[in-house]
Amino acid sequence: MVSSIATLAIILAALTGILFRPFGLREAIPAVAGALALVASGLLPLQAALRAAGQGWDVYLFLAGMMLLAELAALEGVFDWAACHVARAARGSALRLFSYVYVLAVLITAFLSNDATAVVFTPAVAVVARQAGAEQKLPYVLICAFVANAASFLLPIANPANLVVYGAAMPDLPQWLRLFSLPSAVSILASFLLLWATQAKALRQALTVPETIALQTGGRLTLAGLGCMAALLLAASAVGWRLGPPTFCAGVGTTALVLLRARQSPWPVLRGVSWSVLFLVAGLFIMLGALDRLGLAAAVAREVAGFGPYQLGTVLAILCNLVNNLPAGLLAGHVLASAAPQAKAAALIAVDLGPNLSVTGSLATILWLTSLRSHGETMTAWRFLRLGAVMMPPVLALALYALRLAV
Secondary structure (H helix, E strand, O other): OHHHHHHHHHHHHHHHHHHHOHHHOOOHHHHHHHHHHHHHOOOOOHHHHHHHHHOOHHHHHHHHHHHHHHHHHHHOOHHHHHHHHHHHHHOOEHHHHHHHHHHHHHHHHHHHOHHHHHHHHHHHHHHHHHHOOOOOOHHHHHHHHHHHHHOOOOOHHHOHHHHHHHHHHOOOHHHHHHHHHHHHHHHHHHHHHHHHHHHHHHHOOEOOOOOOOOOOHHHHHHHHHHHHHHHHHHHHHHHOOOOHHHHHHHHHHHHHHHHHHHOOOOHHHHHHOOOHHHHHHHHHHHHHHHHHHOOHHHHHHHHHOOOOHHHHHHHHHHHHHHHOHHHHHHHHHHHOOOOOHHHHHHHHHHHHHHHHHOOOOOHHHHHHHHHHHHOOOOOOHHHHHHHHHHHHHHHHHHHHHHHHHHO
């Protein structure tokens, strides 16, 4: 009993640190500190901790490849080039720019994953807003945070959490589309309307139309690498492969090609990558391993056995915001291994969409915060929570209702 209370206390302290970032600490520090405290206190054996951390190997490779390619794209001017074209297409209309950015965010999430939207697209949107002369960049970059979750069940590859929930039992693409097309459409449209309504005052400004920017050879190669990554992820999803290895290979391969061709040092790219995110993810997996040793999975399985989609979705959405959606997805996949298709689908929608409530709900939102800070923007946990409380509950309810119609 004492060890259970101590385990929960350490995990709660670590999650509180991730949420509030005392003294401006990066999110990875309290996560790693919590994991080390569990091992050092004997509450979680070292071998069990290593096994728990090892469960995230595919996610580590995925993130490493994505972050490498994102940093390369930033250094090679791909973001500036893309921003210029989007801002010119908006022709001075803030609402048109908002809509174009939203559509692009949906496409990037669906075909490159929600982490790509957070890591790759957020800097580009910040550049778009700056080049268009927007007085407030936040309405545009908020799109990246909310769409990264709201559109992340449109395709299986749109969110690593999808693989975590379904594991080896991933539905094939036709079955996936039958289950999730309508809920995804509802989620994307409802999120757009709510985000537009909450940001409408800031979207009345007339914007400028920037001059055209040319993309150099390195940028064109990087853009081609992004296209190859999208193709590889779709192919990997179609044949049931893990997404981490092809993403990592595409990121490393494209970076090496561009740097070798230009005879440049890799250090500027490597220094720009937020490697601490990998330690954050490892810490979260270790803390989940500690919870699993307490028998949490079995207890939760008993409690949710009679839950309907709305109850299950609500519980998981709350859990995602308490422990992050990757550990929550692992737990859901374990607990619902033999559940009915509708129950697993409801769980996946909650794991993907529920994190839109808080900044710690999903890894994509944490990555988004990191991207924001690198471009001089800030978002407090309380401010995001106030907006998330308006955005997430009605969208989740509508998506779960759409799932009921779809099945």
